[in-house]
Amino acid sequence: MFLSRLIYASRATEALSSTDVEQILDASRRNNGRAGVTGILIFSSREFLQCLEGSREAVNQTYARILGDPRHADVQVLDYREVDRRLFPEWGMHALAPAWLTRQRLLRYGERELFAPTRMSAGSALALLEDLARDPEAAATLAPPAAGVAGATTSPAGAILARLRAERPATAR
Numbered sequence: 001m002f003l004s005r006l007i008y009a010s011r012a013t014e015a016l017s018s019t020d021v022e023q024i025l026d027a028s029r030r031n032n033g034r035a036g037v038t039g040i041l042i043f044s045s046r047e048f049l050q051c052l053e054g055s056r057e058a059v060n061q062t063y064a065r066i067l068g069d070p071r072h073a074d075v076q077v078l079d080y081r082e083v084d085r086r087l088f089p090e091w092g093m094h095a096l097a098p099a100w101l102t103r104q105r106l107l108r109y110g111e112r113e114l115f116a117p118t119r120m121s122a123g124s125a126l127a128l129l130e131d132l133a134r135d136p137e138a139a140a141t142l143a144p145p146a147a148g149v150a151g152a153t154t155s156p157a158g159a160i161l162a163r164l165r166a167e168r169p170a171t172a173r
């Protein structure tokens, strides 16, 4: 099996309600777990950054489904590669405390204090995800999705982070 990682960015097409976000997270939990796809979904300031990891077939099928979703547009692949191991070997749904996307972090990976992944280079997006994957405190600050939705609407640095965690899919390495 070829283990692949795809990172893309997109923009939400209209103000997403917490119900929309919950539906996206529900579909991800349902489908990704079955397909052995893991990763992370960050949403803030109306832009998404998602990392999908799994078998080449599963990652491509998942991305093809996501690409046609009318809830977002301007979908751009930032990076696609074969990898030896996953950055996010588990899947599940959590909201990131807005505090994680600090001004300092945003400026390190982007040109402005705004979370704007559609304007990030592949290198910056990967560096941000690697930073998140190795930051044990990020996991500690993960809150239920509803808290993240509230944070995202009130703060430009607010983020909904969907950490896709599974009971270790058999295919995970």
Ligand SMILES: Cc1cc2nc3c(=O)[nH]c(=O)nc-3n(C[C@H](O)[C@H](O)[C@H](O)COP(=O)(O)O)c2cc1C
Pocket (backbone or CB within 6 Å): 010, 024, 027, 028, 029, 030, 031, 032, 041, 048, 050, 062, 065, 066, 067, 068, 069, 071, 072
């Ligand atoms: C930003 C964004 C990220 C998404 N991520 C996933 C995902 O990781 N897995 C998934 O199955 N669906 C994801 N979806 C939803 C899909 O576009 C699609 O609605 C869903 O897969 C349909 O699933 P169903 O046929 O089981 O209802 C995402 C949608 C959006 C807008």
